Structure formats: structure tokens, C-alpha cells
Amino acid sequence: MIRTESLQQLPVHAALPALGEALDERGVAVLSAPPGTGKTTLVPLALAGLVPGCGDGAARRVLVAEPRRMAARAAARRMAWLLGEEPGGAVGFTVRGERRVGPGTRVEVVTTGVLLQRIQRDPELTGVDVVLMDECHERHLDADTAMAFLVDVRATLRPDLRLIAASATSDTAAWSQLLTVLDGTGPAPVVHGGGRGHAVGVVFAAPPPGIRPPHGTRVDPAQLAHVAATVRRALSMRDGDVLCFLPGVGEIGRVAGLLADVDAEVLQLHGRAPAAVQEAVLRGPGRRRRVILATSVAESSLTVPGVRIVVDSGLAREPRMDHARGLGSLTTVRVSEATATQRMGRAGREAPGLVLRCWAGAEDGGRPRFPAPEIAVADLAAFALQAACWGDPDASGLALLDPPPAGALAAARAVLTATGAVDASGRPTERGRAMARIGVHPRLARALLDGAREVGARRAAGIVALLSEEPPREYGDDLAAAWRAARRGNDAYGARWRTEARRLENALQGEGHSGNGVHRLTDDAAAGFVAALAFPERVARARGEGSYLMASGTRAELGDGTQLRGAPWVAVAVADRPVASASARVRLGAVIDEDTARAAAGALLVQGEEVHWSEERRDVVARRVERLGAVELGSGTLAAPDPDLVRAALLDGLRREGLGLLRWTAEAAGLRTRMAFLHRELGGPWPDVSDAALLDGAEDWLGWELGRARRRADLERLDAGKALERLLPWASGDAARLDELAPERIGVPSGSRIRVEYGEGQPVLAVKLQELFGLRETPRVAGGRVPVLVHLLSPAGRPAAVTADLESFWRDGYRAVRAELRGRYPRHPWPEDPAAAVATRRVNPRRG
Numbered sequence: 001m002i003r004t005e006s007l008q009q010l011p012v013h014a015a016l017p018a019l020g021e022a023l024d025e026r027g028v029a030v031l032s033a034p035p036g037t038g039k040t041t042l043v044p045l046a047l048a049g050l051v052p053g054c055g056d057g058a059a060r061r062v063l064v065a066e067p068r069r070m071a072a073r074a075a076a077r078r079m080a081w082l083l084g085e086e087p088g089g090a091v092g093f094t095v096r097g098e099r100r101v102g103p104g105t106r107v108e109v110v111t112t113g114v115l116l117q118r119i120q121r122d123p124e125l126t127g128v129d130v131v132l133m134d135e136c137h138e139r140h141l142d143a144d145t146a147m148a149f150l151v152d153v154r155a156t157l158r159p160d161l162r163l164i165a166a167s168a169t170s171d172t173a174a175w176s177q178l179l180t181v182l183d184g185t186g187p188a189p190v191v192h193g194g195g196r197g198h199a200v201g202v203v204f205a206a207p208p209p210g211i212r213p214p215h216g217t218r219v220d221p222a223q224l225a226h227v228a229a230t231v232r233r234a235l236s237m238r239d240g241d242v243l244c245f246l247p248g249v250g251e252i253g254r255v256a257g258l259l260a261d262v263d264a265e266v267l268q269l270h271g272r273a274p275a276a277v278q279e280a281v282l283r284g285p286g287r288r289r290r291v292i293l294a295t296s297v298a299e300s301s302l303t304v305p306g307v308r309i310v311v312d313s314g315l316a317r318e319p320r321m322d323h324a325r326g327l328g329s330l331t332t333v334r335v336s337e338a339t340a341t342q343r344m345g346r347a348g349r350e351a352p353g354l355v356l357r358c359w360a361g362a363e364d365g366g367r368p369r370f371p372a373p374e375i376a377v378a379d380l381a382a383f384a385l386q387a388a389c390w391g392d393p394d395a396s397g398l399a400l401l402d403p404p405p406a407g408a409l410a411a412a413r414a415v416l417t418a419t420g421a422v423d424a425s426g427r428p429t430e431r432g433r434a435m436a437r438i439g440v441h442p443r444l445a446r447a448l449l450d451g452a453r454e455v456g457a458r459r460a461a462g463i464v465a466l467l468s469e470e471p472p473r474e475y476g477d478d479l480a481a482a483w484r485a486a487r488r489g490n491d492a493y494g495a496r497w498r499t500e501a502r503r504l505e506n507a508l509q510g511e512g513h514s515g516n517g518v519h520r521l522t523d524d525a526a527a528g529f530v531a532a533l534a535f536p537e538r539v540a541r542a543r544g545e546g547s548y549l550m551a552s553g554t555r556a557e558l559g560d561g562t563q564l565r566g567a568p569w570v571a572v573a574v575a576d577r578p579v580a581s582a583s584a585r586v587r588l589g590a591v592i593d594e595d596t597a598r599a600a601a602g603a604l605l606v607q608g609e610e611v612h613w614s615e616e617r618r619d620v621v622a623r624r625v626e627r628l629g630a631v632e633l634g635s636g637t638l639a640a641p642d643p644d645l646v647r648a649a650l651l652d653g654l655r656r657e658g659l660g661l662l663r664w665t666a667e668a669a670g671l672r673t674r675m676a677f678l679h680r681e682l683g684g685p686w687p688d689v690s691d692a693a694l695l696d697g698a699e700d701w702l703g704w705e706l707g708r709a710r711r712r713a714d715l716e717r718l719d720a721g722k723a724l725e726r727l728l729p730w731a732s733g734d735a736a737r738l739d740e741l742a743p744e745r746i747g748v749p750s751g752s753r754i755r756v757e758y759g760e761g762q763p764v765l766a767v768k769l770q771e772l773f774g775l776r777e778t779p780r781v782a783g784g785r786v787p788v789l790v791h792l793l794s795p796a797g798r799p800a801a802v803t804a805d806l807e808s809f810w811r812d813g814y815r816a817v818r819a820e821l822r823g824r825y826p827r828h829p830w831p832e833d834p835a836a837a838v839a840t841r842r843v844n845p846r847r848g
Contacts, residue, residue, distance in 0.1 A: 010038030033193025035345030240308025393426030532600030551629025668721025
């Protein structure tokens with residue numbers, strides 16, 4: 001019996017005429033309705049013609065796409081209940097590994113992943129009249145991709161297909177533009193769902209000072225204690241069940257422990273929760289009050305009966321991908337405004353409610369408006385394969401709100417190429433199409449297809465099922481041991497694992513792989529082999545106690561209490577890299593040997609000559625090396641290395657250690673300072689001979705001498721001065737004027753030739769005062785532009801005066817110097833008029 005009263009009470013009921021009109025006129029619409037208004041339940045039933053008096057009554061087949069399996073099942077059960085039925089009748093659902101659909105099903109709820117598979121198999125969606133994409137605002141990658149394909153289908157194959165983007169947020173303009181971007185008919189109409197649900201009061205429960213912000217997946221225990229205290233406070237404020245949002249399963253478990261003594265039933269709701277727990281939560285309140293600790297699965301599409309209070313931790317988990325290392329991880333972030341609004345709406349679905357936010361009111365305005373779209377932060381390998389199979393390898397023609405980042409898409413293409421899923425142009429191979437049909441990440445599809453030949457279809461399917469959903473932490477970090485635990489376990493994870501393993505085995509058989517297979521490997525070896533096939537760049541060799549080097553070049557560390565310690569090789573199946581850490585942390589792996597590593601990661605195996613400058617030896621090292629990616633397997637001395645490689649290594653060493661590696665005689669150093677002076681004063685054509693310039697151009701000015709060098713000792717024998725002469729401006733003829741413009745020595749009146757010191761400033765001529773008698777003008781260099789700085793020395797060679805103007809010194813300064821020194825040096829001449837005296841480098845003869 002149809003529960004007409006319940007249907008008519010849903011606020012979205014009032015919006016059905018406008019929605020029907022929009023679909024009749026345009027075929028597309030954006031439906032914006034707050035949580036709890038019935039957009040997920042009443043709208044599909046009305047569009048299918050299953051509710052008398054709602055819509056035009058025409059019988060249609062409606063597909064409803066939900067981002068999560070739990071939401072898909074719950075939505076189908078709710079709609080079936082409203083019709084007085086069980087799922088599988090007029091309303092059914094299909095999620096990975098479970099299908100409840102009958103011949104009379106008119107509304108089918110599917111996950112977005114299932115929808116993608118269906119569109120790839122049948123782009124026209126034969127027999128489907130309407131597709132409702134629910135919770136578009138959550139921006140899951142599968143949902144964005146499915147929407148892009150549907151927009152394409154409407155523009156090219158099925159203009160009659162009705163398409164609705166349903167969102168619980170007010171961000172409707174972008175979706176309105178997107179739905180018609182390929183057919184050019186203008187923005188799609190926006191229909192607002194009637195009503196706003198029940199009023200919800202907001203209370204800010206600021207945490208105590210000193211709580212550290214989240215770091216990676218770590219949440220300060222003091223923050224969780226505050227959340228638990230806020231739940232206790234919520235229980236005392238009003239009646240009804242409490243729904244508390246936390247970022248992950250670990251935090252849910254810890255808060256549950258802190259609430260063990262409350263007078264309420266504490267339930268844990270997340271994607272891995274047993275089906276019985278999920279059903280108990282959705283069934284409604286019992287005799288005792290309930291505290292439901294939930295991840296983001298409870299944010300949308302689900303009505304949790306009896307909830308009147310929401311406690312929002314303010315935290316959520318988002319994926320992050322380190323494309324350079326091929327490592328994905330989750331990070332804890334502050335929830336966006338849209339997510340906080342979604343969570344708040346859970347409290348007002350059935351009656352007026354209350355939300356307690358575990359942050360200060362002053363922080364409310366600093367939150368991002370929307371969560372980060374998954375396409376901007378996640379691994380794009382599966383998306384890239386979907387796009388390639390759709391016929392758009394670079395995704396440039398897809399109707400996406402946000403384009404995929406170029407770097408992330410390039411990394412994804414590299415994975416697909418390495419697994420044989422796409423060819424050099426990015427087009428899918430037959431193997432790639434088979435991988436896409438299997439419905440797991442391309443890496444896992446590769447491991448399933450190739451692993452089945454070696455270990456058998458059943459065992460390959462079982463191992464890949466473990467890798468597709470990480471087993472519970474209590475299973476340990478040894479993949480083989482976790483496999484055994486899943487096979488004998490009766491827990492919720494074991495049940496899901498068995499379902500997925502059967503599905504994958506059937507998929508293998510559908511692709512022509514026998515279920516018998518080969519069984520020459522033990523279970524432990526099979527687990528390692530399949531894991532290595534999935535993640536070849538993560539095969540890792542031990543580099544110390546608990547430390548490994550992966551083929552990707554990233555170090556990996558085992559955790560405490562690991563079952564993998566001591567293994568010479570491991571295949572790392574699950575790893576993440578903590579924030580600010582250079583090493584990955586192994587979450588799940590398998591023991592392998594070198595032969596397995598070579599077989600699974602053969603594409604990374606390289607042999608060749610390796611010639612480089614060794615920082616440790618401070619010399620050229622030439623070896624013949626065999627590597628598996630960054631992991632060295634073996635090496636030997638290279639007797640006759642490639643001269644070009646040696647030359648490059650020597651240049652690298654020179655740049656690392658500096659010009660001091662060369663032999664700099666006094667003459668060579670002097671030549672360099674003279675050239676530097678002329679470059680500074682005259683510019684071109686005199687070259688820059690600074691360290692940076694000489695190192696940058698070392699290959700040119702060191703010339704053939706460098707070509708003959710083979711090791712550091714050869715560099716140390718190389719005459720830098722001779723090589724430096726190559727930089728003199730010979731072509732312009734200016735090189736011939738070097739001694740004229742920057743003379744090495746200057747002749748003085750005494751007949752001596754005194755060395756000029758060229759440094760950073762003015763050139764210096766240090767000469768005994770008596771040798772300059774009779775010289776009225778200061779010597780000049782650089783073609784007369786620059787006077788030298790004359791350091792006048794006493795007869796003992798000590799500084800007596802400094803001047804750049806000799807004429808002025810003889811006139812004004814000499815008298816004081818003469819008075820001070822002639823008594824000390826009586827045998828040296830001290831004439832009254834030095835400018836007219838005869839210069840000498842000798843002393844006066846002794847008198848009888």
C-alpha cells in the first residue's frame with residue numbers, strides 16, 4: 001500500500017509541477033532542494049509514474065545515481081517502503097556485488113561507479129527515460145565523469161533522455177550551464193524544492209586552548225575528547241538521538257570508547273560497518289536513545305530516523321595524490337561551508353533540531369565554500385581510462401566543471417601506458433577495454449588479468465579483492481596473512497571480501513580466463529606476485545632495519561610490530577606518506593623475492609653504463625649497473641666508459657666543488673684578476689670571469705684539456721691559466737692590448753717594474769716612496785680611464801701613505817711623511833722637492 005500521507009508531507013512535492021514542466025520543455029533541469037525535502041525519494045517515484053496525483057502519471061524507467069553504496073541501498077529501501085514494497089519490485093538497486101532488480105522495476109538506484117560501467121557498455125542507455133544524478137555537489141570523481149558522459153549522450157545520441165542534476169546546495173548556476181554546454185541551448189532551468197525542512201538551532205562549542213590542528217590523518221586526542229564531551233552535553237540539552245560526524249573510522253572508534261558509559265546506545269556508522277549495524281541505524285530509534293558516530297556517509301541521501309541533534313567535529317577526510325611518487329593518502333581537513341550545512345540539515349529532517357559545532361563562531365567565516373572536487377586532488381588513472389574508452393583520451397571534450405590537472409592526467413596516462421591499457425596515442429587497447437569492464441582501478445585490473453595466468457583466477461580474484469578495499473588494521477600489515485584472515489573470518493569485512501572476490505572471478509571468466517589456473521606458487525608467493533603486478537614501482541628492497549627503497553625511488557618504513565620485518569624484498573600494496581615526511585609508511589605489503597620483483601616490474605628493469613661524479617668519493621665513478629627502477633640489483637667496474645659521459649661527470653664535479661679543482665698558478669690567478677678588472681671597467685668584449693660565469697661556460701674555455709681528463713687528478717693537473725687565455729677577445733683584436741690596458745707591471749722612475757694588484761676595487765701599485773721621485777702624475781690603466789691607487793712604502797716596505805693623486809701628495813702630504821721617517825731612515829734620500837728629485841732604489845753611501 002502506497003504511503004500517500006508520507007509522500008505528500010515531503011516539501012519537494014510542491015516543486016514537482018515546475019520540474020515536470022522544465023523536463024517537458026528542455027529535457028534537463030537542476031533540482032536544488034535542502035536535505036530532507038524528498039528529492040531523492042519522491043522525485044524518482046513521481047517521474048516513474050508510480051505515485052498517483054504526482055507528475056503526469058506516464059510510466060517511465062528512472063535511474064537514480066548515488067555516490068555511495070550505503071546511500072543507494074537506503075534510498076531504494078526508502079522508496080520501496082513508501083510504495084509498501086520490498087526492494088526488487090517497482091524499486092530496485094544495483095551496487096557493486098549486489099543487485100535487487102526485477103522485471104517490473106521502474107526506479108533503479110545505482111552507484112555512480114555502476115552507472116559509468118553501464119554507460120560504457122550501452123552509451124544510449126537503452127530503455128532508460130530519466131537519469132537523476134543525486135548529490136552532485138559532493139563532486140565525487142565518478143559522479144563528475146558520469147555527468148560528463150550523460151551530457152555527451154544527450155547532445156549526440158539521446159536528445160530525448162531526461163537528465164536532472166540534484167543538489168542540496170545553492171551552487172546551481174554552474175550545473176545549469178554544464179548540462180547544456182554541448183548542445184548550445186542555453187542554461188538549463190533551475191527548480192527549487194519547496195520548503196526548507198525544520199528549523200535547526202546552531203550552538204558553537206569552541207574547544208579548549210592548546211589543541212593542535214590535524215596533521216595528515218592524525219587528530220589531536222584532546223580534540224576527540226572535546227567532541228565526546230560535546231556529545232555528552234548534547235544528550236543533556238534535549239531529547240532525541242544524536243548524530244555525531246567524525247572524519248574517519250579510527251576517530252569513531254576512539255570517541256566510542258570515550259562514550260562507553262553514557263546512558264545511550266552508541267552505534268558506529270561508516271562504509272565498512274556491518275550491514276546489520278547500517279540497517280539498525282536506518283531502521284529508527286528503539287527503547288534507548290542512540291548516539292550515532294558517523295563518517296561523511298551520513299551527510300546526504302540518508303535519513304536517520306529519530307535524530308534531533310547533530311554534533312559536528314568540523315573535520316573531514318579528503319584524498320591527496322603524490323603523483324611524483326605514485327602514493328595516495330588521506331588528509332584531515334576543515335569541512336567546507338556546504339558540508340557544514342549538509343551536516344546541520346540532518347538534525348531538522350523530521351522535527352526542529354539543534355547542531356553543536358565543535359569550533360568557535362569566529363572561525364565560521366573562514367571555511368571554504370565547497371569541498372575540493374575530487375578531480376583536482378585524486379589519482380586520475382581510472383578517470384583517464386574511462387575517458388580513453390569514451391573516445392576522449394585527453395578529456396578536452398568532456399563537460400566537466402573542473403578540468404583535470406595536466407600533471408595528474410600525465411601521471412595517469414603513464415600508468416595506463418605501463419599496464420598496456422592505452423597505446424602511444426592514448427587510445428584504449430583491447431586489453432584496456434577489458435580492464436575498464438572489470439570495474440576496479442586499472443592497476444588492480446592489470447594485476448587480476450596477468451596474475452590469473454600465474455596463480456589462477458580464484459586466487460588472483462581473492463587477492464585483488466583485498467587490495468580493492470583495504471582490510472581492517474587488526475588483520476595486520478602482511479597481505480598473505482590478511483588473505484588468510486579474510487577467508488576464515490565471519491566479520492563484515494570478510495563477507496564483503498567474499499562477495500567481491502566472486503564478482504572478480506566471474507569478471508575474469510567473462511573475459512575468457514579459465515577458473516582453474518596454475519597453482520605452482522604458495523599463497524604467500526601468490527599474494528606478493530599479484531601485489532607487485534598492481535604496484536610494480538613499489539617493489540622494495542631492504543636498506544636497513546625496517547627500511548626499504550622502492551623502485552620509484554621513495555624510501556618506505558615498516559611500522560612497529562610488523563609481520564614483514566626482516567624480509568629482503570617486499571611488494572608494498574598500501575602506503576601513504578605522512579605530511580612533511582620523505583619516507584612512505586607501509587600499511588599493507590607482501591614478502592617477495594628478487595625473481596618475483598623482476599618478473600612483476602620487468603618494465604622498470606634497465607641495464608647500462610652509469611658514469612657520474614660521486615659526492616662520497618669526490619671523483620668520477622664509472623660502473624656497469626643493473627637497476628629495477630631506483631633499486632640497484634648489481635654493478636661492476638666499467639673499464640672504458642663513454643668519453644662524453646666522463647666529460648659530463650667532470651663538469652658536474654667542477655660545478656659541485658668549484659674552480660679550486662683546477663691548478664691555479666700565480667700567473668693564472670693574475671690573468672683572471674686582470675680580465676675581471678677589464679670586464680668591470682670596459683665591459684665587452686672582455687669576458688665575465690666570475691665563478692658563476694666560468695663554471696657555466698667551463699665546457700667551452702677548458703676545451704680539449706677537459707676532453708683528455710678522466711678523473712679528479714686530471715683536473716688538478718689542468719693549467720687554468722692556459723685554458724683561460726681562450727676567453728681573451730682574440731677575434732676583435734683586443735686581446736693584443738691586454739698588457740697595455742691592464743699591465744701586469746708598471747715601470748717607475750727608479751727603473752723598477754712594479755706588479756699591479758688587481759682586486760675588487762681600484763688597482764693597487766705598492767712601491768717605495770723614493771722610487772717615485774720625479775713622477776708628477778699618477779699612473780693610469782684601462783686606456784687612461786682608471787688611476788692606480790699608489791701605496792707609498794717606507795724604506796722598510798711598510799705603508800707610509802696611500803694616494804690616487806701623486807701631484808697632490810707631493811705638494812700637501814709628503815712633508816708630514818718626510819718629517820716622520822727621515823730620522824728613522826737617515827741613509828735614504830728625503831729631498832725638499834720630491835717632484836724634481838731623482839728617483840732611486842739605493843741608499844745614500846756612508847760618510848767617512
